[in-house]
Amino acid sequence: MRPLDRLLAEGKFFSGSVAASQMGVSRAAVSKQIARLRKEGYLIESVRGKGYLLVPRFDGLLPLEILARLRTRVLGRNPTLLDTVDSTQNFLRGLAEQGAAEGTLVVALEQRSGKGRASRCWSSPPGGLWFSLLLRPSLPIHQVSILTLMFGVAVARALMLHGIPASLKWPNDVLVRGRKICGILLEASSDPEKVEYVIAGIGLNVNFSTADLPDEVKERAVSALDILGRRLDRAELLSTILMHAEAMYEGLPSSISGILDAWRLFSCTLGAPVTISSYGRIIEGKALDVAQDGALLVETEGGVEKVYSGDVTIKSTA
């Protein structure tokens, strides 16, 4: 990171002369750089005797505003903000192939062709929190699905802290009042022995009304704005999600049991009668538990089945 960016992202006052000496330039050159950053949209205070201070704006998602709010060591440490993109997943894959570091983050204000699970489209209008995160986990490929559950727990915890009671539907949905507020998409690049990288994509309906979504989506979707009736600070929400995710991620693989326990607490799937559509098969039964590899254990008429992927419908018992 450039010295001026680092000073601003620290979120403390620093003097023009400190910046000048770290940058190896004159104080006039520092004030020119500050003027350029203000033009980009940053709010930078300058106080006589104290120096400069970056003040993250409410809901401000510019890279230095994200950095100023982060409470993580690795996740999110290298942010890019795009006004619009086809999909943050595709954009980040390009960076991953060029060797980008673990934790690299791509956020978009809107996506033109956001990707959902099973090649579905993901509506990504302005106001949502659409991001992808690069991970280089030292997990065997058969345990990578744990990361979906881990991010589900991180999102549910972050939403709870912002006053939104969330539950988790296996494998990748975060629900509020039975409607989907967030989806998680994991895309991995691996060979039979090793996972090279994982791109974790998270789409969270935040500051828009789901009444504005296409008809086929809006019945099943909900947003934070629908629930709270006010806008949330997406940068703060992002930082909270990453903080919770990192606490679990750092402890892998020994944190797996803890992740599963936390997931069980938020689950609206376990104990429920379910119908699962998995690779063209329909499986009916009662969701019993999640296994150590993230699979769902379902009690069917023929015995307990281990389901690795699929769309779950929770049958109403009423």
Ligand code: BTN
């Ligand atoms: C799903 O529930 O089907 C998963 C949805 C994942 C959407 C997010 S938005 C950010 C990232 N970029 C994409 O194109 N998709 C994921």
